[in-house]
Amino acid sequence: MKKELVYQSRDKEIEVFEDEFGKITLKEIPHEAAVMVALENNSLILISQFRPAVDEIIIQLPGGGMNLDEKPEEAAKREFLEETGIVCGDVAYLGSIQPSACYSNVITHVFFTKDILEYRSQKLEKKEASIQAFHIPVERAFRNIEQGIWKDSEMAHGLLLARLKGLI
Numbered sequence: 001m002k003k004e005l006v007y008q009s010r011d012k013e014i015e016v017f018e019d020e021f022g023k024i025t026l027k028e029i030p031h032e033a034a035v036m037v038a039l040e041n042n043s044l045i046l047i048s049q050f051r052p053a054v055d056e057i058i059i060q061l062p063g064g065g066m067n068l069d070e071k072p073e074e075a076a077k078r079e080f081l082e083e084t085g086i087v088c089g090d091v092a093y094l095g096s097i098q099p100s101a102c103y104s105n106v107i108t109h110v111f112f113t114k115d116i117l118e119y120r121s122q123k124l125e126k127k128e129a130s131i132q133a134f135h136i137p138v139e140r141a142f143r144n145i146e147q148g149i150w151k152d153s154e155m156a157h158g159l160l161l162a163r164l165k166g167l168i
Helices: 072-084 138-146 153-164
Strands: 003-008 013-019 024-029 032-040 043-051 056-060 063-065 086-088 092-097 107-113 116-119 132-137
Touching: 032 072, 032 086, 032 153, 043 072, 043 138, 056 153, 063 072, 072 086, 072 107, 092 153, 107 153, 132 138, 138 153
Parallel strands: 032 107
Antiparallel strands: 003 013, 013 024, 032 043, 032 063, 043 056, 043 132, 086 116, 092 107
16 A cells, blocks of 8 residues: 655654545554553543544543553553543553554553542643533433434443453
């Protein structure tokens, strides 16, 4: 397949390619992210965040990109703290997913915790000011996915992995 570089970011390593059929793909460096499935008192800890690409507020697992030389577990714990204000202890690795393999090389590592240690304030970047953390009963979250209310692929896959492994 022939690909042509059509855009390269100056401040972040992102390259945008277009193939001969007009399909756009993204190559990001680093290309890894980490998210956390967190359980407290039979409720999941999730976030809501405005996403400009879809022009709406999306319900997601707390998480985000990894820094260079950062281990996935460290990134998941850091992002969980930043986005929810919650410090967690032990985590279990659930697996990795490719949430948008048809257009991006990003791989997301999924972790699980029920070891909630401490509540602090969120540590959000300016661009993340819209993030709100909340608790929701596990079964209600699955109903929201089943009914098509929530559509985030990382969240759905992360919750599926946790369910299949008997954690939620």
